């Protein structure tokens with residue numbers, strides 16, 4: 256396993272797909288700058304210097320759809336295990352391909368197949384500031400710990416960890432089941448109200464566990480369905496309107512990103528009518544679900560937030576910074 260570090264490559268996935276025959280399995284292509292970073296479902300991965308941006312490939316062992324589903328999960332869990340060694344934080348895995356931290360995206364995984372080879376591309380926000388466009392929904396390790404990390408070492412350790420985990424699960428079903436357990440311990444979507452696109456179908460429901468095939472369980476109209484692939488389109492979040500400091504643009508931006516927003520205003524005596532009018536206007540214009548909650552001045556908002564999170568199957572989302 257060698258790492259080949261480039262100054263700039265349009266996309267490490269595209270480069271390796273074109274040039275893999277010059278490299279060995281599990282060799283790593285990494286780049287500092289990546290002007291045409293690719294995300295999943297044709298999206299753009301806005302790449303910033305300081306991110307870990309890398310791709311490796313390996314030959315497909317089996318060809319079943321279910322094994323294909325396991326790959327991003329094993330990659331994600333391997334990355335989390337390594338990141339925990341560098342910074343002990345509460346990482347989550349968002350089925351199937353994302354790593355989250357504090358309700359924001361820390362990294363994404365793009366798995367592509369070409370000529371019986373699997374190309375695994377990973378983008379992780381490590382030493383970078385977040386690009387302005389995604390500041391509300393992304394986070395970097397640097398933002399969280401104010402430390403800088405050795406990117407090359409992190410990348411090499413993640414690929415080594417993946418190789419070890421993947422070989423173990425191919426040999427031994429028990430290892431895969433252990434991994435599924437670990438995945439469910441940090442299952443970001445669990446108990447959240449989500450909307451998924453599966454081909455041309457759209458389904459909504461409450462996410463459950465990842466099962467022994469790597470499928471996501473989702474409870475919809477009282478029935479538990481198992482989903483083997485799909486794009487999580489919408490996720491419900493709770494935003495609390497804080498009057499003067501709120502950056503209305505951010506709410507609109509999050510709405511555009513596809514979040515299903517529950518917009519909340521806490522009203523205690525003496526609250527300014529202008530704030531209430533403003534709240535009503537933003538809710539109407541953006542067609543947000545909204546709720547006004549009347550509280551006493553000294554009431555603990557946290558209790559209400561817990562209650563709201565339960566009521567709406569959603570988490571509070573902070574947009575203050």
Ligand code: BTN
Nearest residue numbers: 266268292293294295363376378
């Ligand atoms: C996603 O979240 O949609 C997946 C993002 C994957 C980004 C990485 S960065 C390195 C590799 N090269 C690419 O062009 N994409 C992946």
